Amino acid sequence: xxxxxxxxxxxxxxxxxxxxxxxxxxxxxxxxxxxxxxxxxxxxxxxxxxxxxxxxxxxxxxxxxxxxxxxxxxxxxxxxxxxxxxxxxxxxxxxxxxxxxxxxxxxxxxxxxxxxxxxxxxxxxxxxxxxxxxxxxxxxxxxxxxxxxxxxxxxxxxxxxxxxxxxxxxxxxxxxxxxxxxxxxxxxxxxxxxxxxxxxxxxxxxxxxxxxxxxxxxxxxxxxxxxxxxxxxxxxxxxxxxxxxxxxxxxxxxxxxxxxxxxxxxxxxxxxxxxxxxxxxxxxxxxxxxxxxxxxxxxxxxxxxxxxxxxxxxxxxxxxxxxxxxxxxxxxxxx
Amino acid sequence: xxxxxxxxxxxxxxxxxxxxxxxxxxxxxxxxxxxxxxxxxxxxxxxxxxxxxxxxxxxxxxxxxxxxxxxxxxxxxxxxxxxxxxxxxxxxxxxxxxxxxxxxxxxxxxxxxxxxxxxxxxxxxxxxxxxxxxxxxxxxxxxxxxxxxxxxxxxxxxxxxxxxxxxxxxxxxxxxxxxxxxxxxxxxxxxxxxxxxxxxxxxxxxxxxxxxxxxxxxxxxxxxxxxxxxxxxxxxxxxxxxxxxxxxxxxxxxxxxxxxxxxxxxxxxxxxxxxxxxxxxxxxxxxxxxxxxxxxxxxxxxxxxxxxxxxxxxxxxxxxxxxxxxxxxxxxxxxxxxxxxxxxxxxxxxxxxxxxxxxxxxxxxxxxxxxxxxxxxxxxxxxxxxxxxxxxxxxxxxxxxxxxxxxxxxxxxxxxxxxxxxxxxxxxxxxxxxxxxxxxxxxxxxxxxxxxxxxxxxxxxxxxxxxxxxxxxxxxxxxxxxxxxxxxxxxxxxxxxxxxxxxxxxxxxxxxxxxxx
Numbered sequence: 108x109x110x111x112x113x114x115x116x117x118x119x120x121x122x123x124x125x126x127x128x129x130x131x132x133x134x135x136x137x138x139x140x141x142x143x144x145x146x147x148x149x150x151x152x153x154x155x156x157x158x159x160x161x162x163x164x165x166x167x168x169x170x171x172x173x174x175x176x177x178x179x180x181x182x183x184x185x186x187x188x189x190x191x192x193x194x195x196x197x198x199x200x201x202x203x204x205x206x207x208x209x210x211x212x213x214x215x216x217x218x219x220x221x222x223x224x225x226x227x228x229x230x231x232x233x234x235x236x237x238x239x240x241x242x243x244x245x246x247x248x249x250x251x252x253x254x255x256x257x258x259x260x261x262x263x264x265x266x267x268x269x270x271x272x273x274x275x276x277x278x279x280x281x282x283x284x285x286x287x288x289x290x291x292x293x294x295x296x297x298x299x300x301x302x303x304x305x306x307x308x309x310x311x312x313x314x315x316x317x318x319x320x321x322x323x324x325x326x327x328x329x330x331x332x333x334x335x336x337x338x339x340x341x342x343x344x345x346x347x348x349x350x351x352x353x354x355x356x357x358x359x360x361x362x363x364x365x366x367x368x369x370x371x372x373x374x375x376x377x378x379x380x381x382x383x384x385x386x387x388x389x390x391x392x393x394x395x396x397x398x399x400x401x402x403x404x405x406x407x408x409x410x411x412x413x414x415x416x417x418x419x420x421x422x423x424x425x426x427x428x429x430x431x432x433x434x435x436x437x438x439x440x441x442x
Numbered sequence: 443x444x445x446x447x448x449x450x451x452x453x454x455x456x457x458x459x460x461x462x463x464x465x466x467x468x469x470x471x472x473x474x475x476x477x478x479x480x481x482x483x484x485x486x487x488x489x490x491x492x493x494x495x496x497x498x499x500x501x502x503x504x505x506x507x508x509x510x511x512x513x514x515x516x517x518x519x520x521x522x523x524x525x526x527x528x529x530x531x532x533x534x535x536x537x538x539x540x541x542x543x544x545x546x547x548x549x550x551x552x553x554x555x556x557x558x559x560x561x562x563x564x565x566x567x568x569x570x571x572x573x574x575x576x577x578x579x580x581x582x583x584x585x586x587x588x589x590x591x592x593x594x595x596x597x598x599x600x601x602x603x604x605x606x607x608x609x610x611x612x613x614x615x616x617x618x619x620x621x622x623x624x625x626x627x628x629x630x631x632x633x634x635x636x637x638x639x640x641x642x643x644x645x646x647x648x649x650x651x652x653x654x655x656x657x658x659x660x661x662x663x664x665x666x667x668x669x670x671x672x673x674x675x676x677x678x679x680x681x682x683x684x685x686x687x688x689x690x691x692x693x694x695x696x697x698x699x700x701x702x703x704x705x706x707x708x709x710x711x712x713x714x715x716x717x718x719x720x721x722x723x724x725x726x727x728x729x730x731x732x733x734x735x736x737x738x739x740x741x742x743x744x745x746x747x748x749x750x751x752x753x754x755x756x757x758x759x760x761x762x763x764x765x766x767x768x769x770x771x772x773x774x775x776x777x778x779x780x781x782x783x784x785x786x787x788x789x790x791x792x793x794x795x796x797x798x799x800x801x802x803x804x805x806x807x808x809x810x811x812x813x814x815x816x817x818x819x820x821x822x823x824x825x826x827x828x829x830x831x832x833x834x835x836x837x838x839x840x841x842x843x844x845x846x847x848x849x850x851x852x853x854x855x856x857x858x859x860x861x862x863x864x865x866x867x868x869x870x871x872x873x874x875x876x877x878x879x880x881x882x883x884x885x886x887x888x889x890x891x892x893x894x895x896x897x898x899x900x901x902x903x904x905x906x907x908x909x910x911x912x913x914x915x916x917x918x919x920x921x922x923x924x925x926x927x928x929x930x931x932x933x934x935x936x937x938x939x940x941x942x943x944x945x946x947x948x949x950x951x952x953x954x955x956x957x958x959x
Contacts, residue, residue, distance in 0.1 A: 171691050231924055235940060238616050239923055241691050242860060245618070245853055246919030253913025261909070366849070370702070373695070416706045419699035426696050427684045 118428040132404045141281040143403035144396065149287040149356065151395025152294035156349035157372035158379070158387040159301060160221075160342035166382035167318045167338050169237065173244035174224055176369015177251035178343050182217040182350020183360040184255055187264050189213070195267045202269060206355070210293070213351045214344035220251075221343025222336050230332065248366070255362035263361050266354040290356055297348050298388060301341065305384060314338055318382070367415070371398075374422040380435020389433060394418060489895045492582035498542075506549070518546040535579040561868070568597075568774055572767040573759050585887030588879050590766040596878040597773035598835040601780050603858040603874035604867060605827030608784060610856065611865035611936070612793060613820035614800030615686070616694040619701025620855050622681070623674045623825040625708060625847040627832025630670035632726035632842045634661045638718075663732035663837050667776070667830050674829025675822040682821035686814060689803070701852050708844035725843030732772070732837050769838050776834060780827050784867050787823065796820050797865075801939060850912050854881065857915045860922055863929025865936040872931060877915070885911055 133140045157179050164172040189209045199205065228247050232240045270286035277283070305311040313334045316324040325331045353368070354360045371394060379390025398418065402411045409417065425432065462470065478500045486493040501521060508514040525539035551559045571593060578587045588596065602624060609617045632638060637658035644659045661669075685696040707714075712722030720726065731751035733739075739748035747753040747768055754763040787793045795816045798806040807813050836842040854877065862873020880888075889907030896903065907914075922929060928937035 169691075171695065228920055228924065235927065237690050238614070238694075239927055239940065241616065241694060242856070243920050243923040245856075246916040246923065249850075249853065249912045249916025250920065253910045253916070256910065256913070370698070377695070412710045413706065416703045419703050422699045423685070423696050426688055426692055430688065430692065 114428055118424070121424065128407065129400065132400070132406045132408075135406050136404065138280045139403055139405060140400075143399040145281070145283050145287055146403065147396035147399030148392065149290045149395070150399060151375075151392035152290055153349050153353050153356065154368070154372050154375050154395050155388045155391035156294060156297065156345045156352070157368060158375040158391040159298070159384060160345045161369075161373050161376040162379075162381055162384060162387040163314075163338050163342045163345075165376070167314060167335060168229070168240075170229065170240050170244065171373065172339075172342070173241070173369070174247035174251055175221070175342065175346060176365035176367075176372065177248050177255070178217050178221050178224075178365070179346040179350050179353070179368060179372075180255050180360070180362065180365030181220060181251060182213045182347035183266075183354040183364065184259055184264070184350075184362075185216045185347065186210075186213045186351040186354050187259070187266050187360050190267055195269055197267075197269050197271070199269075206269070206351075210348060210351050213347040215347070217347030217350065218340040218342075218344035221346065222340045224251075225336060225339040230335075248369075252362055252365065255365070259360070259362060261362065263359040266358045266360060268358055270355055286356060290352055293348070293352055297345070301345065302384060304341070310334070310337060371418050374418050374425075377422060377432055378425055380432025383432065383435045386432055386434035394421070397421070489582060489891070491580075495582040502542075502545075518549075522546065535577070537574070537578045541579075565774075565778070568593075569771065572763075572770060573761045583888055583891045584884050585891065586883075588883050590764070590770050592879060592882045594766065594769045594773050594838055595835075595882050596875050597770065597777050598831050598838070599855065599858065599878035599881075600871050600874040601773075601777050601831040601834075602828050602855050603862070603870050604777075604780050604784050605824045605831065606855050607824075607859050607865065607867065607870045608787065608796075608827070609820050609824035610859055611863075611870065611933070612788060612800065613796040613817060615817060615820060616690070617697045617821075617824065618694050618849070618852050618856070619681075619697035619699070619704075620824075620828055621847045621849070621852040622697075622701045622704040623678060623828030624832035624835075624851065625704050625842075625844075626674045626677050626825075627670040627829030628836035628842040628846070629708065629720060629726070630673050630829065631663065631666050631833035631836045632729055634659045634666050634669065635663060635730040635837065636660075636726050636728065638721065638726050660730055662735065663730070663833070664734075666837075667833050670833035671826040671830040674832070675826040677829075678821040678825030679818055682818045683814075686817045686821065698849065698852075701847075701849060705844050705847040708847065711844075720844065723844060725841055725845075727841035727843075729837050729840045729842070731840065732769075732834075773834060773838075776830060780830075781867055781871070783823075783827075788867075792816065792819055797935065801935075853912070853919075854915055857919050859929075861918055861929060863932040863936070865933035866929070866931055869929050869931030869933070873929065877918075880914075881911060885914070 129140075157176065160175050160178075161172060164170060164175070186209055189212050190205075193205055193209065195202070195205055195209070224247055228243050229240050232243060270289055272284050272286050275283045275285055275288050305314060313324070313329045314337070316327070316329055317331055317334045317338075321331055324334075350360075353364075372391065375391035375394045376387045377390070378394060379386030379388070381387075398414055401408050401414060401417055465473075478496075482493045482497050482500075485496055498521075505514055505517045505521070508517060522539050522543045525534060525542055526536075528534040529536045529539055548560065548563060572590050575587060575590060575593075580586050602620065605623075606617060606620050609615050609620075637656065639659055640657040642659055643657060644661070681697070681700050685693060688696060708720045709723055711720030712718050712724075731749055733749035733751075733753075734742075734746035736748050738746050744756075750765050750768050750772075753765045753768050756763055788797075795806070795811045798809070798811055799813065799816060803813065855874075858874035858877045859870050860873075861877060862871065863869030876884075885908045889905055892905055892907065893902055926932075927940045
């Protein structure tokens with residue numbers, strides 16, 4: 108039972124204002140609205156893949172893995188390198204099998220990177236105060252960012268332009284292009300695979316047990332270190348997949364893209380309720396939608412100059428008003 | 443060996459250490475000397491000066507192992523005499539033996555007196571620095587000693603690090619958005635001491651620096667420092683009140699969020715509802731230079747310069763005083779104030795409450811410490827010094843740009859605190875000076891050294907080391923957290939806390955009672 112309070116009243120007001128703003132925009136420019144909806148869905152899917160990595164790791168170690176966004180960036184760079192060396196181009200016969208191969212390579216490399224980071228940087232601090240691994244993670248993030256910088260230089264690296272941008276359908280001026288559909292087509296199976304892995308396999312059971320109580324699972328014969336490594340492996344490979352999909356979609360990669368997108372994805376994870384897998388996906392899609400609405404709608408939208416501020420304001424509002432997120436459970440950190 | 447010893451032998455590093463400790467002392471010492479000589483020979487091929495420097499440092503460390511009287515004294519005297527002979531024959535600068543002699547002298551200060559003597563010596567060296575800076579020798583790898591401009595930069599960042607240390611080191615609240623306070627201070631200075639608001643006219647006549655009738659608000663920097671501190675502290679309270687009930691990593695993320703929002707407001711602030719608040723990405727420039735104005739300057743016989751930028755024709759101790767020197771000394775005064783406040787606060791009732799919260803929030807709350815108020819005070823105090831430092835630095839640079847306030851800077855300042863030793867003001871000062879120097883000059887010099895001395899065959903690496911500065915700070919953070927989480931000069935309490943493995947696992951949040959749990 109919740110008491111009525113000023114805090115929840117303000118929260119309610121914010122949501123109500125947002126809904127009114129959306130409604131007015133829908134009535135004024137329906138085409139823009141639906142267009143933005145589709146764009147937001149596609150971006151939200153990429154965010155979801157990265158957000159799941161944050162949520163998996165947080166669920167098991169209660170650690171905000173700051174370096175995760177930069178693993179995503181490295182995923183993009185691996186994809187660019189592999190795709191360029193394969194000579195990927197739009198008219199190729201084996202285009203899609205090749206893209207799948209690139210996807211698998213990116214996932215494998217990023218999974219390995221993430222698991223290695225855990226082993227080197229986080230495992231020795233397992234019993235330290237909780238802020239110690241967090242600070243280490245920030246350090247790792249900066250190191251990875253500069254690895255990307257040293258590898259590909261400070262400029263944008265172009266990804267081969269392979270996604271068709273012709274329309275799948277067009278209803279009343281609302282276009283849905285192939286590239287967005289393909290993003291969805293790659294993302295959704297990966298998500299389903301992950302859910303199956305966590306909920307229906309032996310390893311997934313071990314992960315859930317370790318997340319609940321590390322000591323008790325160790326007593327029950329679960330190899331906790333291996334389970335944590337496995338979690339980082341999965342999280343890293345999701346980031347790798349996101350790296351490829353993002354670079355397919357945006358067609359550029361740069362060393363600093365991981366920090367921004369990582370923070371947005373983390374916000375999504377908090378939004379949905381950190382530690383909760385469906386929550387991360389829901390939060391990511393909502394954040395993707397909000398971003399797309401903000402950038403595409405015309406009536407009193409702050410515009411892309413303010414995207415970060417809006418995303419971080421959401422983060423702050425969520426943490427202040429509903430720290431457990433949309434689908435999460437109450438944690439002691441909350442209130 | 444007790445039971446704890448057996449546990450410590452787990453792990454590769456600890457096993458190696460245990461095996462090393464099991465060797466007889468003579469063998470250990472011989473091995474160490476041999477290794478050091480080998481390293482010195484290796485370094486000799488890279489850079490003669492580096493090898494010599496390395497041997498000198500080894501010699502100093504070995505001398506400390508000797509019995510103090512007469513051997514250590516004799517050894518140190520011999521070393522200084524040797525260096526003096528080198529200097530007399532023109533193989534080294536005279537500053538080398540002098541620096542070593544002073545360093546050795548500092549070692550001889552009795553432990554009881556060190557507490558005040560070492561800071562006093564450090565302060566004296568800092569105050570006199572502009573007089574002897576140009577006469578100093580060149581360090582191997584790092585190159586020349588920092589010039590006075592870099593000195594100002596270093597002192598300002600030391601101030602910020604000492605301020606952040608109050609939040610992170612004393613109260614244990616991880617603040618990843620400290621740059622927001624720095625930005626607030628800088629913009630406060632910029633608004634009230636420039637032509638940013640041309641429709642308003644305000645100046646302080648002869649007490650201020652700027653001649654009459656210029657457009658814009660022109661308040662003297664000295665008032666602005668206080669104003670910036672107060673505004674920033676208020677801002678810290680505004681950020682803190684809703685967020686400080688969160689714990690640990692959630693708080694860190696929220697501060698990071700604020701640290702990202704604020705620069706964006708600065709960047710987009712050239713038309714906030716049609717009002718030009720921050721001049722957008724072009725930043726606000728120029729700012730009025732600091733100074734005491736003609737009235738005060740004349741009243742003190744020119745001791746307080748009227749305007750720092752056009753300052754100083756006098757020659758002192760054979761040194762032509764320049765405006766950078768005056769900026770440097772003023773920054774030192776501000777730093778002394780900051781350190782004084784920081785030390786006094788640490789031992790105050792409030793400071794002890796901060797430490798209690800850091801060590802165990804639940805217990806502190808149960809003992810009757812008002813958690814929210816205490817944490818908000820930590821935030822406000824930390825913010826105050828960040829704001830003052832930011833305002834002074836903006837005025838020194840005579841500009842403020844939104845591009846100066848990236849997340850990197852927050853982490854950079856955090857890195858200073860962690861490297862130096864969380865919770866220990868002296869450690870933070872050392873760590874911050876070193877990193878600020880690296881950022882401003884050291885990395886560029888190191889890069890030049892690497893590019894000219896390290897080569898594989900005839901291939902010289904063309905490394906742009908300053909480009910990778912943030913990665914280097916990241917590396918420092920990771921290495922320090924893994925190997926020596928208490929920092930270079932640790933505070934005893936923090937070290938104990940980090941090694942015991944205290945868990946911050948509250949049963950429920952006291953700040954809000956047990957409702958909804």
